[in-house]
Amino acid sequence: MILRLENLTHTYKTAGLEARTVLDIGMWSLGEGIQLLVRGVSGSGKTTLFNIIAGLLRPTTGEVYLGEQALYRLPEAVRDRARAQKIGYIFQTHHLLPAFTALENVIMPLQFAGTLPASHRAEWAKQLLVQVGLGDYLHHRPSQLSTGQRLRVAVARGLANQPSLILADEPTAALDPDNGAVIMDLLQTACRQTNATLIVASHDPALADRFDQQINLHAGKITAMPPIGERKLHAL
């Protein structure tokens, strides 16, 4: 298993307000190379789940295992490095750094991970940008790119360290269907090539057919979804 969640809960406590549990997952795991769609309405806990899996948000209880590594038992700096090396996180609003070029944005996780020799980082980042169709935009800043191009940079950045797990939070939300399909093709193809596990959070029902598995998050709990084959039959 590439990812295992054990008794995961997360509760937000705000002064003067009642504590609110937004995530409550018992035991859940995901195998290597699987492509999973996480569905759920806004506020269902998708982003919180992603942040916990990415090692950015310590759960109130429970543990996240990345391979055999218990993420939250690691010292923070080691967890940060593990995130850089093993997890590619593609944010909903891409979160490119505005002062850096497309190339520099892609190089950044390579620098933080430190796995690739320094002399190869720029070349590898260039290759990735060429792969996502931005070979002519290496030195453009995010403000000089379209929304779709920015998302492509974010995808290239997410793939930079050839992570074993890629998290993509609503990657196509800001795109039209055609551009959304192009991005999903890019992401899924890249993950298949490296056998990386892909978890995508999306509202978009049209994406369902693209994934091996899907789960539904409702009020922080995973609810079963019918297998893909059965859903196709219902549709008929």
Place this chain on the structure above:
Amino acid sequence: MRYDFFLAWRGLRARPVQTLITILIIGLAVGLPLAVLSLGDGARQGIIRASDPFGVLVVGAKGSGQQLVLSTILLQGNPVGNIPFTVYTDLQADPRAALTVPIALGDNIGGARIIGTSVDLLELRPTVNDPPTFRIAAGRFFTSDFEAVLGSSVARTLGLQLGDTFYAAHGTGRGLATDLHDEAAYSVVGIFENTTSPFDNAVFTSVASVWEVHEEEEGAPPSLLDSLEIGAAAETDQITAILVKPIGFIEANQLWQTFATGTVAQAAFPGQELGALFDLLGQGERILTAVGILVMVIAGLTVFLSMYSAIAARQQTIAIMRGLGGNRITIFRVVIIESLLVMLIGTLFGRAVGYGAAFIVAAALSQQSAIPIPLRFLPSLEPLLWLLPLSLGLFASLIPAYQAYRVDVVEHLFPS
């Protein structure tokens, strides 16, 4: 670590106006005390150098010893008064004096003082082993009245050459054409080599020439111009001062004592009198240095404010970096490096500002006063000029760096 520098540099470039203003303030903060200290040092060196060419004792009219030295050696201000020529002749006969050079301050030509003196001037040298201070670069020394030898800068600035003639103007100010002593023309017979002293801006002639210019006016009614001839040895049996090189240290003190107890003249040691001047300079420097340090502290506060506001505005950027795997220590370090880079660039800029301003002021002062202000690199100041700004930069960045260290990643990545 190299990448940390890259991130810090990018952080600075992302807010160019703020960065440039901060660098400017630091530059001025470093430059101001540097200019003051550099000019102070230059003034000291200049005065020491200017007093080098002369004997250890200056004899002149009773009054302020400092004024006597300043007016005779540095050609600054007006002399205390004149002394009888007999003081000079007596000293010439005194076995305790190895060399006596008369100084009769006269009128001016284009602002350059005309000095009546003797051939003994050519014997002046800083120490016995040094070459003479006054050496002829072109022509010869004067041998008769109304022959003149020009200081190097007079020849240059007034464009006078060997064989040229000129008239003296009244007093010590820059002569107007109507103020001329047109009774007797001086002719240029020689030009001195550069001595890097105020005497480069002087014209040398015989004492008798200075007297004769005024002698010819005797009998005429006193005019406004006469009253302007402050400091000129206008009386024919008087001179302004005497430079005396005693044969030894004991004799120097004996001569000083002789004049101290007499009523006609005083003797002054330039070193002692200039030492008092240095004390005055030192006081001014100390005050300005204290002001400079305060300005530097203000620059430190500017860096703090700049970094603090930059971090407040960059919390999402920091959160993204953390999201991509950057750890807190890296972020902390980048902020410190940013601050140190600003300080470093500001300090380098301050060098240019400090030495540049000192150079301009020194050139202007030298031109005004004819005292050279030689500027030099001040190695003794270097540790202070580097350590103080960099320490301030480090100190000013600690709170912003801690602020960056503590950025809540999730809160700033997902503000909703």
